[in-house]
Amino acid sequence: MILALETSCDETSAAVVHEGRILSNVVASQIRLHAEYGGVVPELATREHLRNLIPVARRAMDEAGIGPANLDALAATRGPGLPAALRAGFTAAQGLALSLGRPLFGIHHHEAHLYSPWIEGQPLVAQFDRFEPNLSLIVSGGHTLLVQVTAPLEHRVLGGTLDDAAGECFDKAAKLLGLAYPGGPQIDRLAAEGDPVAFEFPRPLVSDPNHDFSFSGLKTSIRYFLQKHPGLADDPQRLRDLCASIQAAVVDVLVTKTVRAARNLGVGCVTASGGVTLNSGLRRDLAARCERHRLRLRISAPSLCTDNAAMVGVLAELHQVQGRSPTPSDAEVAPGWALAEDVSP
Ligand code: KG4
Ligand code: ZN
Numbered sequence: 001m002i003l004a005l006e007t008s009c010d011e012t013s014a015a016v017v018h019e020g021r022i023l024s025n026v027v028a029s030q031i032r033l034h035a036e037y038g039g040v041v042p043e044l045a046t047r048e049h050l051r052n053l054i055p056v057a058r059r060a061m062d063e064a065g066i067g068p069a070n071l072d073a074l075a076a077t078r079g080p081g082l083p084a085a086l087r088a089g090f091t092a093a094q095g096l097a098l099s100l101g102r103p104l105f106g107i108h109h110h111e112a113h114l115y116s117p118w119i120e121g122q123p124l125v126a127q128f129d130r131f132e133p134n135l136s137l138i139v140s141g142g143h144t145l146l147v148q149v150t151a152p153l154e155h156r157v158l159g160g161t162l163d164d165a166a167g168e169c170f171d172k173a174a175k176l177l178g179l180a181y182p183g184g185p186q187i188d189r190l191a192a193e194g195d196p197v198a199f200e201f202p203r204p205l206v207s208d209p210n211h212d213f214s215f216s217g218l219k220t221s222i223r224y225f226l227q228k229h230p231g232l233a234d235d236p237q238r239l240r241d242l243c244a245s246i247q248a249a250v251v252d253v254l255v256t257k258t259v260r261a262a263r264n265l266g267v268g269c270v271t272a273s274g275g276v277t278l279n280s281g282l283r284r285d286l287a288a289r290c291e292r293h294r295l296r297l298r299i300s301a302p303s304l305c306t307d308n309a310a311m312v313g314v315l316a317e318l319h320q321v322q323g324r325s326p327t328p329s330d331a332e333v334a335p336g337w338a339l340a341e342d343v344s345p
Contacts, residue, residue, distance in 0.1 A: 001066060002073045003096070004313030005057065007089030008081025008109045009142065010040045011306065012052040016064035017313030020126035022119065023064035025303065025310035028052045035181045039171070042082045049088040057092070060309070071102055075316030078106035079334035080142075086333040094331070105316035106330035109307075110339045113138045114147060114155065115318065116311040117271040117298040124301060126314045128152050132269045132296070135262040139254060139282075140274030140306075141167035141182070145339065146211045146261055149271070153322055157339050158261060159211025166250055167276045169215035173222050173246050177233045187243045188279050194237075194244030196281075199225070201249040206256050209264075213257065218249060251281045259289045273300040275307070 006013040010033075015025040030048050034040045061067060076093035079086055090106070097104035114136055119126050131152055138145040144161040164172065167184055174183020179190075202221050204214045226233060233239050254276075262270050270290050276282060277299050290297040304311055 001070050002075050002105075002313045002316055003057065003061065003071050003093075004075040004107075004309040004316060005053070005089040005093045006077045006109075006112075006307055006309040006312045007049045007053070007085050008077045008079070009085060009307060010034055010045050011308065012049045012056050012089070013307065013309035014053075014057040014060035015309035015313045016060050016066060017310065017317055018064075020128070020314065020317060022124040022310045022314070023066075024060045025124075025308055026056050026060045026063065027306075027308050028056050031182060038175060038181045040082070042084060045082060046084040046088055049085055053089060053092050068096065068100055071096075071100060073103050073105060073316065073320065074100075075105040075107050075312050077109050077112070077312055078330070078332070079109065079337035081109055081335060083333065083335040086335055090333045103326045104330060105319055105326055106332075106334075107312045107315055108337060108339060110138055110143060110145060112311040112315045113140070113273040113300075114149065114339075115152070115315050116273045116300040116304045119304060119311070119314055120298075120301060124304070124310065126318070128318060133267050134269035134271045134298070135258065135265060135267050136271040136273070137254060137258045137277075138274045139166045139272065139276040141165060141171065141184075141276075143274065144213045144215070144254075146258065147339065148265060148267070152318060155339075159213070161213040161215060163214050163216035164219060166213070166215055166254060167274070169219055169250060170246075170276065170279075172219045176219075176223055176226055177239060177242060184276060184279065187247055188281065190240045190243035191247040191281060194240030194242070196244040196248035198241035199245040201225070201245055203249050203253045203256075206253050209260075211257065211261055213253065215250070222246060247279070247281045251279065251285050254282060255285045255289050258286070259293055259295065262295055263293060268294075269296045269298065271298045273305065275305055278302060278305045
């Protein structure tokens with residue numbers, strides 16, 4: 001029985017996981033708090049985590065029908081993330097682990113996203129017995145990564161973004177269009193009734209055979225385009241067309257590079273996780289292109305796309321099952337921890 005905590009950015013989350021089964025997954029989102037600033041304010045995020053942590057953890061245990069005495073282990077996100085926000089959750093988990101005399105697993109946030117597509121069903125259960133080697137796209141507000149996963153806990157990063165993450169690009173484009181934060185879901189909603197070929201935006205690095213991404217040029221070209229056409233985004237239908245065209249550019253780059261990498265590497269399976277995988281255009285196009293190339297596709301369940309503690313607990317259990325015990329380095333937060341470093345047992 002594992003209690004997991006996740007506080008790397010702007011969600012305070014606690015979950016109870018038992019033998020691969022998610023017994024509870026409570027998420028207190030701070031989106032409304034940060035919306036008026038147009039982005040996450042680290043100091044506010046930390047204060048909110050401190051306020052919410054104990055009630056959220058208590059609720060996770062109540063929903064699972066357990067108390068602290070039933071816990072066999074603790075898990076918490078060590079990094080990467082906002083330093084003080086990470087410390088809020090990690091220190092709480094450390095305190096609990098110490099008082100209960102239980103081990104604490106320090107978990108890599110991206111690694112937790114990486115394995116979340118293997119959790120499925122209702123109730124949500126980890127399906128690592130069905131694991132197959134895959135090419136994985138992790139795409140959210142803070143990260144855009146292509147990772148080759150050869151076996152559970154054996155993976156290598158092939159490439160990532162050189163500047164903005166895809167979610168950041170959605171959010172910044174939305175801000176230029178005058179939409180509320182976070183902009184990704186707003187663009188997705190408006191794009192549904194827009195024309196994706198109404199405007200042509202660049203698809204950075206799409207033809208480049210490497211595994212890197214770059215989205216800041218796209219954002220800049222949107223800014224110049226809007227400066228050249230003042231008032232365009234005030235027309236409701238043109239706004240929808242702009243959203244659809246921007247979304248099409250981002251999705252095209254993500255899908256083309258992911259599918260090409262999978263085919264070049266000869267893997268039969270593609271997985272995708274992170275907040276941006278909630279995007280309906282991405283889900284649709286990735287599914288269509290994977291089907292065309294006979295690639296099996298696993299995308300995280302919608303409730304596990306954005307940051308949550310369930311994926312942290314499931315990964316901690318996977319580490320435990322694979323025989324990894326916490327080491328002294330599990331006892332510190334690691335805000336700048338890169339996925340390539342030291343994640344295999
Ligand atoms: O994984 P996540 O919750 O947090 C990070 O670790 O960053 O991802 C949040 C990101 C935000 O940039 C948000 O705009 C984006 O995911 N996002 C979306 C959609 N839903 C969330 N982007 C595009 N379309 C969506 N439907
Ligand atoms: Zn994340």
